[in-house]
Amino acid sequence: MTGYDRPRDPLVLGVPRAAFRPSAIFLALVAIFVTSGVMTWNRFGNVRFDVFLFVVSGWLISLCLHEYAHAVVAYRAGDRDIAHRGYLTLNPLKYTNPLLSIVLPVVVVLLGGIGLPGGAVWVDRHAIPGRLRHTLVSLAGPATNVLFTLLLVLAVRVGLGVGGPLEFWAGVGLLAFLQLTASVLNLLPVPGLDGGNMIQPWLSPEYRRMYDLFAPYGFILLFALLWSPRIGNWFFGAVFDVADFLGLPPQLYVLGLELIRFWRG
Template structure:
């Protein structure tokens, strides 16, 4: 139901429509993604730099949409605060932890080729009734990564060989690999990450208190797990196995990872 307040601003459930408009920052990221993609496709200028811009801007766009998915599901479930905080404008500068949500994931992409999840939006859990809704809010972000993975793999399977440069398709393959790693990382049942937050509402009170105690250190726990050679081997073995099952060429995303490190010559 829409209402109008004095001054003519239209409201949707008490929230200005401006709270739902994509921000100029997000639109600029999309424009950069498209522009660098066209440059890489046509091999115009420094192709390595174009692929770098294509992958990094594409990854940032996916981060924005990941967090938007959390926010829009939370909004539909009853939390109006996400709109007032600017989360529904897809503006990454509105996130609660821009360092963890933007800078750190991009750095990890460049250094390790891993799609690191980021914690960005605060959700008022008290405004959302029902355990299932809480789990769906947490699931929304990883579901976005899974969808991107499938769409990018489909683009590779359909588009490779029909046009464009090998550099462009290497960038697409790397983006697909990053989305795949982000999907699996986000779904790990680690306190503070999306996978852990999905199961948190279903824990008994004693386990929930223990979960809440460890949740603020989710990233540290994640790094500790991946630092363990055995656990890291299991995880990346699963990533590569799923990638192979989807038909994602390992040599192509490895080429993309080499291209984005343009400073190495």
């Protein structure tokens, strides 16, 4: 997600190269993802725990890349201060509150199998000229989720034909499903979420003031919408329909969700 109107840094200096280097935390997540993937493929030890590490680390990596996409497009669009805030280092701890950015999305994944939007990149919109650029900044994050969805579905469809451990492909299938749910959620026109932020620059001043009033409560609005049986059924029905259209086997991501709940034995 993206946030706006955070005060600008009082002094902007040249951006050091360190501001663009991947953080140690992100590199550690990549190492865990690769290692757990190899462990899952070889059914090393407790394969359910292997899949858990594989899916959770992969999901966290996608969260980092989602927010990085927002940040790098904002940087190229004119917000040079964003580099000083650490958003270009792929460090998940930089994306606002770690509880909302990391812990809550992971808990929702484990309990409900939903790719909940995570952290937020604060963008100084006064430094970015033009409504189209603002829309592109907000679009950049969901675009990464859509891209990951397509790549993971392709990997599943090719991989199932090639063969290999079912547990591994169940993990990849679950990651694809999480990316799909994240894509749909992030594109909903809810104030404060990426879908809403994409249209916010194009609203009239009156509607923009109303939008800005509700934007801080975007997460609450999202949960309220999904809690409604009618809207919740519509949302999940749409996600399942898209998954079927893409050729993602439902039994695969259902198995993946069961596997990552390793504590059930």
